[in-house]
Amino acid sequence: MNLTVVLHQTRSPDNLGAVARVMANFGFSRLVLSDPATYAFRAAERLAVKSDSVLDAMAVAQNLPEALKDCVYAVGTTSRTQIEGRTALTPEEAAARLADQSRRGRVALVMGGEQRGLSNEELAFCTDFLVIPTSDVQPSMNLAQATAVLLYLCSREGRKPAEAVAPVAPVASEQQGAKMGTVRALGERMRQVMLEAQFLNPQAPDHILMELERSLLRAELTQREAELWLTAFKHVGRAMGGGKGTPGKGAPSPGPGQDG
Numbered sequence: 328m329n330l331t332v333v334l335h336q337t338r339s340p341d342n343l344g345a346v347a348r349v350m351a352n353f354g355f356s357r358l359v360l361s362d363p364a365t366y367a368f369r370a371a372e373r374l375a376v377k378s379d380s381v382l383d384a385m386a387v388a389q390n391l392p393e394a395l396k397d398c399v400y401a402v403g404t405t406s407r408t409q410i411e412g413r414t415a416l417t418p419e420e421a422a423a424r425l426a427d428q429s430r431r432g433r434v435a436l437v438m439g440g441e442q443r444g445l446s447n448e449e450l451a452f453c454t455d456f457l458v459i460p461t462s463d464v465q466p467s468m469n470l471a472q473a474t475a476v477l478l479y480l481c482s483r484e485g486r487k488p489a490e491a492v493a494p495v496a497p498v499a500s501e502q503q504g505a506k507m508g509t510v511r512a513l514g515e516r517m518r519q520v521m522l523e524a525q526f527l528n529p530q531a532p533d534h535i536l537m538e539l540e541r542s543l544l545r546a547e548l549t550q551r552e553a554e555l556w557l558t559a560f561k562h563v564g565r566a567m568g569g570g571k572g573t574p575g576k577g578a579p580s581p582g583p584g585q586d587g
Contacts (some may be wrong), residue, residue, distance in 0.1 A: 329429040331357040332360040332474065333394045333401075335449065336440035338364040344364050344374030346438075350477075353482035354548035357433075359558045361394040364440060384541035390509035391437070391452045396508025400428035400544070401435040404473065406466050410447055412538070413456065421457035422480035429485075431504030431547065436477060451537045452507075454544045464515050505553035507544070510528075513553060514540040516560040523567050 332350060337343055337360060350358060358381055368382065375382055388394035395401050402421045416424065425434045437453055439445035444467075450456050457472055468476075518536055523529045527535055548556070 328426050328481055329534070330355055330356075330425060330485075331390075331398060331432045331433055332358045332478070333344070333389060333391070333435050333437045334440075334470075335361040335394070335445060336364050336442075337470070338371035339440050339470070340365055340367045341374050342441060342470045343368070344371035344378070346474050347371065347375040347378040347381040347385075347474045349471060349478055350381050350510065351375075353478045354485075355481070356381055357477060358382075359394045359435075360385060360387045360395075361391050361437075362389060363387065364442075369533060377464070385582045387499055391449055392508070392511050395435055395437075395452060396506060396511070397433055397437040398507050399432035399451040399521045400425070401437055401455075401507065403437040403450045403456040404439060404477070405445050405450060405456055405458060406461070406468075408454065408458050409552055410450065413450075415458040416455050417454060418457055418459055418477055418480055421455065422477065422484045424455065425481055426484035431502075434480065438470060438474055443538060451454030451541075454541065495548055505543075505548040505550050509550060509553045509557065510540060510543050510548075512542065513557045513560065516557060516564060517580075520564045520567065 332346065332355060334343065343360075343365075347358065350356065359437060368385070371382060372379065402416065402425060405415075408415055421436075424438065424547060428434050435453075437445065439449070443528060445453075445456075455476075458477060461468060514536055517539065518532060519528065521536075522529055542551070543556075
């Protein structure tokens with residue numbers, strides 16, 4: 328499975344080290360820290376037994392969109408079962424979807440910080456979200472323990488294709504899934520055009536826009552298709568800006584004899 332583990336706003340070097348060890352346990356090596364709350368990475372080595380390779384290759388991103396930009400699919404984690412307009416996956420369902428989507432490109436498992444987990448706004452950057460069922464006595468799991476549960480399931484799913492009678496053919500380059508960074512760029516371009524067209528409420532455009540972005544991710548566009556949509560909206564934006572008194576970004580100003 329082509330999986331990236333993303334730790335968002337991690338505070339504890341011990342948890343970072345423990346997660347690196349769990350990743351090594353189950354054969355995963357790609358770790359990204361999103362907006363970390365600690366940079367004491369050397370302190371993580373204490374619990375990262377025989378997992379130095381994971382920490383050495385670890386990347387740091389300023390925020391979740393940056394951490395997910397090269398992925399085609401992402402699942403966030405939370406202990407909240409009710410999020411308006413969305414349905415939580417079980418850990419087993421999430422692991423199966425990660426394995427299936429990894430045939431289109433890199434996928435991500437996003438773990439929230441120890442203090443508050445992932446907010447609804449942060450979960451909105453993920454295609455889906457999952458909930459690990461726990462006792463009401465203590466519904467919140469330790470970060471490293473939750474990661475261990477989920478990576479075990481992912482490793483089990485990842486072994487299934489190898490057991491199939493016919494090997495899974497590699498995806499042709501033209502069929503590679505759309506990267507979330509490209510879809511995000513498309514969303515920003517859509518925002519500009521739809522605000523100009525008065526489709527979005529300028530006081531609160533994000534709710535509708537995020538819903539549209541998630542629908543694009545669910546459509547499983549190829550990278551080429553997403554780039555075509557992005558180019559199309561760029562041209563629409565330029566055309567709309569060129570027909571107004573204030574040209575849009577990148578749009579040519581009206582020439583002599585043209586209506587402004």
